[in-house]
Amino acid sequence: MDLTDDGLLRLMIAGDEDAFTLLYRRRHPAIFRFALHMCGNAAVAEDVTQEVFMTLIRDAKRFDPARGTLSAFLFGVARNHLRKRWEQDRHSAPLLIEEDDLGTKSLAASSNGNGNGHGPFNDSHDLFASLEAIGRVRQAIATLPENYREAVILCELEEMSYEEAAEALSCPIGTVRSRLHRGRALLLEKLREPRPVRRAVVGE
Amino acid sequence: MPMDESSVSMDCAAFEKISHQLYRPDPAETSLAEAAMAHAESCSRCAALLTEVEWLEYSLLDLARHDANSRVSPRVESALVQEFRRQKTAVARRQLRWRLAALGVAAAFILFVGLSFYLHVWRLPPSSFAPLPSDAGAAHSQPAPAASQVQSSNLAVAAAPVTEPQSTADNSSDTEDAAFVPLPYADESATDDGGAIVRVRLSRPELASFGIPVDDFSGDEQIQADLLVGVDGTPEAIRLVSQLGPGE
Secondary structure (H helix, E strand, O other): OOOHHHHHHHHHHHHHHHHHHHHHHHHHHHHHHHHHHHEEEEEEHHHEEEEEEHHHHHHHHHOOOOHHHHHHHHHHHHHHHHHHHHHHHHHHOOOOOHHHHHHOOOHHHHHOOOOOOOOOOOOHHHHOOOOHHHHHHHHHHHHOHHHHHHHHHHHHHHHOHHHHHHHHHHOOOHHHHHHHHHHHHHHHHHHHOEEEOOOOOOOO | OOHHHHOOOHHEEEEHHHHHHOOOOOOHHHHHHHHHHHHHOOHHHHHHHHHHHHHHHHHHHHHHHHHHHOOHHHHHHHHHHHHHHHHHHHHHHHHHHHHHHHHHHHHHHHHHHHHHHHHHHHHHHHHHHHOOOOOHHHHHHHHHHHHHHHOOOOOOOOOEEEEOOOOHHHHHHHHHHHHHHHOOOHHHHOOOEEEEEEEEEOHHHHHHHOOOOOOOOOOOOOOOEEEEEEEEOOOOEEEEEHOOOOOO
């Protein structure tokens, strides 16, 4: 049995349910994480993930192996669904990430909220290990412009090569490199800023 | 672009430009990366930037590791499997519908071809399929469509190909040819492409109308004759059966 993505897809098109299940289990975590980082809302990310695979079920023949990998195709479909979502409901545009959605405490929730510019780089040992740092980075990624955010998520969080990311984003490799560079520079700028004070959660 | 280390000039601006690529090294830029690292050792500002970049790199790795086990709830998988089954059934139903439609089209086509063939054969000149029966009884029961234009209400006709010799008259074909009398309006070329011999019963006045000399018009007697009919159904020649030898 051909267990590559293409092989599983062929079996799936032929009506093999096990092949579909295997393909879904193999590919959905990355799609879900991408959607989650892009929109910052677990429910929306879950819906988008479901829509991506619904598209695969209904219109699997849209995927052309000559144009890239199945993984890149699925990320492309996920991007389209996310954009549709944002078009439909601009209120859900990504900005602030709810801690419940991400399953981790955000920086503000776990900090004492002094917000006095205790920079992220002063005590790196604490920062590397802490959820607080993860929350801050996540928040910073969520506020990047969409193009940069996509590049950072795919190349840094999903550890895709420039080539794979270029396929997924339907753009040249050079564009991915420059977006990633710019995205990382913006991330650093955001992380240099003083920590935000979220009075609503202080004292919880 | 590969560069020799000695030829790489690195300043703070150049360092800043490549700082984010130091942890994703391109084999072609190894010497550039080495030059950048060397510059950071001698420049405190760039060293601080390098520390920040390092911190960012580890933070992103940490975040990726932290989220590596993120999973969608199981209800999504079950919803997708349900949809997959539904789609599979729908596809099977659609394929069945297509097959039935294709079968219907094929059946209609076969019917059309069969009907066309049948009509084509029906319209062929009788010479291609109707041998002249040897006995008169058979002639009475087998009317030939090609002879339908013969103006006779009391005809009993039988058709036979002109080109094919009659099985019972093989030995007397010369006699038969000689026995046919061309009709006054006959067009000889009309029988060149085929035609038929039609056996008919004619009254004396009808015989006279074909140009056969008749003495007595008063009798009701029916006289058997063969008409040589052209492809257009027009009688071209006539012979009296009584003039033929026995068995013809």
